Amino acid sequence: MQIIQKKTSEVESDWQKEIANAFKNPIHLLNYLKIDHAPFSEGVNASRLFPMMVPRFFAGLMQMHEPADPLLKQVLPVKDEFLSVDGFTTDPLKENNHANDGVVHKYKNRVLLILKGGCAINCRYCFRRHFPYQQHHLNRALLLKALNKIESDPNIDEIILSGGDPLMANDQTLNFVVSAIEEMSNIKRIRFHTRLPVVLPSRITTGLLNTLHTSRMTISIVLHINHPNEISESLQIKCKALARRGVRLFNQAVLLKDINDSAAIQMKLNETLFESGIQPYYLHMFDKVKGASHFCVSEQTSKRIMRNVVANQSGYMVPKLVLEEPGRESKTWIDIYAD
Numbered sequence: 001m002q003i004i005q006k007k008t009s010e011v012e013s014d015w016q017k018e019i020a021n022a023f024k025n026p027i028h029l030l031n032y033l034k035i036d037h038a039p040f041s042e043g044v045n046a047s048r049l050f051p052m053m054v055p056r057f058f059a060g061l062m063q064m065h066e067p068a069d070p071l072l073k074q075v076l077p078v079k080d081e082f083l084s085v086d087g088f089t090t091d092p093l094k095e096n097n098h099a100n101d102g103v104v105h106k107y108k109n110r111v112l113l114i115l116k117g118g119c120a121i122n123c124r125y126c127f128r129r130h131f132p133y134q135q136h137h138l139n140r141a142l143l144l145k146a147l148n149k150i151e152s153d154p155n156i157d158e159i160i161l162s163g164g165d166p167l168m169a170n171d172q173t174l175n176f177v178v179s180a181i182e183e184m185s186n187i188k189r190i191r192f193h194t195r196l197p198v199v200l201p202s203r204i205t206t207g208l209l210n211t212l213h214t215s216r217m218t219i220s221i222v223l224h225i226n227h228p229n230e231i232s233e234s235l236q237i238k239c240k241a242l243a244r245r246g247v248r249l250f251n252q253a254v255l256l257k258d259i260n261d262s263a264a265i266q267m268k269l270n271e272t273l274f275e276s277g278i279q280p281y282y283l284h285m286f287d288k289v290k291g292a293s294h295f296c297v298s299e300q301t302s303k304r305i306m307r308n309v310v311a312n313q314s315g316y317m318v319p320k321l322v323l324e325e326p327g328r329e330s331k332t333w334i335d336i337y338a339d
């Protein structure tokens with residue numbers, strides 16, 4: 001495979017510095033928000049189960065003095081993470097059965113590359129919170145090996161760059177990866193699954209925009225936004241810049257207890273996404289990952305919420321309610337009218 005890499009010219013240090021300065025200690029975050037940390041003291045140690053990581057930009061979107069803030073609840077370690085609940089496991093999607101040297105191949109026409117193990121934010125409900133990223137680190141040699149293997153499979157026409165978060169890779173690496181994929185005759189589309197532009201809009205650099213803009217591929221970015229309060233003006237500006245360069249923007253959200261489990265919040269989310277040029281795409285039923293059972297919304301409640309949304313909002317801005325079931329050939333679309 002011969003790779004002709006495009007030039008990148010930007011200074012990336014701003015977003016990288018912001019990641020370095022992220023809140024990693026729950027007490028520091030609570031102090032910043034002027035919230036009494038006494039009621040949360042038993043939960044602080046849950047950051048040992050899964051480290052806390054919250055960029056200051058994202059913390060800036062939270063309400064001061066509000067312990068029930070829906071953004072805070074997504075990222076603050078709490079004592080319920082120590083609960084052991086039947087049916088909640090370390091690998092709820094059985095991805096370990098499909099993961100090989102940084103590649104997860106679950107579906108016929110698309111394959112997922114774990115480009116980076118880390119994220120800029122650690123969501124407490126993450127279904128990959130126990131994923132053995134260190135076993136799937138893609139160095140350049142392994143990446144090329146993986147791409148060669150993908151190129152030899154004519155069934156595959158789309159590559160999903162995921163993680164962790166693929167935008168944790170620097171612009172030079174992303175430019176290399178996109179250039180390498182462009183050389184593959186079977187690949188038509190590249191899809192990024194990322195939360196980074198939401199929690200750190202400065203990650204959408206000029207260099208990244210140039211790489212995406214000049215690619216021959218159809219490029220999609222699937223963002224991960226769960227609550228309308230996550231949609232900042234800075235994110236909207238970056239979304240416009242991406243759209244101007246031909247990047248298609250989608251959103252997938254997760255239904256989370258006491259965070260976005262109401263029709264009113266879902267409708268506000270859909271509307272704000274749509275106005276920001278982001279197409280609501282999937283609303284995921286909760287993946288039963290160990291340590292996060294307190295976020296789980298029942299199937300019955302999920303269907304009721306969605307019936308209410310469908311009855312009150314234009315169909316083109318309503319996402320599909322889906323469940324990921326290990327072994328299936330695609331996500332399962334939930335029939336919201338079935339009992």
Ligand code: SF4
Nearest residue numbers: 119122123126164195
């Ligand atoms: S950004 Fe995505 S991959 Fe990273 S912790 Fe959150 S849910 Fe998990």
